[in-house]
Every structure is written in structure tokens, then in C-alpha cells.
Amino acid sequence: YLRAKGANVRAYDTDPVNATLHGYKEFRPNVTLINIMRGKAVDAGRFDNLMNDIVELPPDMQVVIDNGASSFLPLCSYIHDNNCMDILREENHKIYLHTIITGGQALTDTLSGFETLVANFKNVPIIVWLNTYYGEIAVDGMQFEEFGLFKKHNQLIDAIIQIPEYSCDIFEKDMVHLYTIRKSFESYINGSVPFMQRQRVTQYWRGLIKAIDAAGLI
Secondary structure: OOOOOOOEEEEOOOOOOOOOOOOOOHHHHHHEEEEEEEEOOHHHHHHHHHHHHHHHHOOOOEEEEEEHHHHHHHHHHHHHOOOOHHHHHOOOOOEEEEEEEEEEEHHHHHHHHHHHHHHHOOOOOEEEOOOOOOOOOOEEEEEEHHHHHHHHHHHHHEEEEOOOOOOOOOHHHHHHHHHHHOOHHHHHHHHOOOOOHHHHHHHHHHHHHHHHHHOOOO
């Protein structure tokens, strides 16, 4: 999305188990893989290198840091304990935290992740992504915006992005193919896949861009 908007992007993949972002070869020139964990704890030296890189980047650079479930909790604690958010703000960085709320069996776990973020970073705006691929995001008929957790912390939520839903089985197969071969939307749409596949993926990509545009991130 940031590339499509013409932004300069630098990304860091800190997931020690599933380094998916770094797995996209066309992104790789601008994605650095950093294993910030040593065992079950954050490696202070590696994290310091990450912070040094960020503060030395050009002022117009958009920075994306991707993290995974296995290191999420220790990384949150480390960032909180070392006042990293305040340090970055003092260096004139505007920070957003992104969290995904997923329907189905993962709903409870992803809500817990959201709650961890708001507990540790009370002054950092959060972008909530709602993903209904695995099921509806609802409890006892209540939608996310009606949850007590949302009402309690809605002042910290800068935007909610609804990830578009797939409309049919064949559309889902197209998306699975896109993710399996690890192509960006742009490469897939402009590539050699059959015309109707490209059209369906184009439709989805346009819907996703519209949803992100509404959040006003850049």
C-alpha cells in the first residue's frame, strides 16, 4: 500500500519463526531481517541496532516493523520498559501500532493482543484491522464496536480498517494463489496469470486500498 502511494518505505521483519515479509523477494531490497530474540528474551544489542537504523533514516521515510506472535509479549515489555516510544517521538517520529482482530477461534487471542498493546502504550494511536476470513467478529450478537473492550479504549483507536471479504470460492483460490507464490498485488495484477484471475484480485486490491485510504495513514 505504501509503495502504491509512492512513499519511500523501509521495513524490518523481526518475526523469529515466520519471516513472511522478508520472504517476498521483490520487497527484500527494502526489508531487513532481524532476529531480535535471544532465546525467550529480547537481545538488547540487536534491538539497539534496529533503533539506531530507524533514527538515522531520512525524515520522509515510512518505516514498517513486522513482528510475530512468538516474540510479541517480550518485545512489548522491552519497548515499554525502555521508553522506546517516547524516544522515537522525541526524534519527531509519528508512531502507529497495528493490530489484527480475527474472527473465529482466534478472536479471544487477538483481542488479548489488542489489550496488551493498550495496556503498555497508552499514548500511542492504534490502527485496528478487522479480519473476518475465519468467522464473524462478534460475541453474543455484538459487533466489535459494541465490545466493552472497544468502548473502554476507543480513545486510543485512531482508525478501524475492515479487510474486504472474499465473495466466492474461486475468489478465495485466487487470493490463496497470490499469497502462496508471494507476489505483491501490483506484480500479480500486472503479471501473466489469466485475465479473470487478475480482474478478481484487482477488485479486491481496490477495495483494500479504499479501506486503508479511509484511515488517513499518510
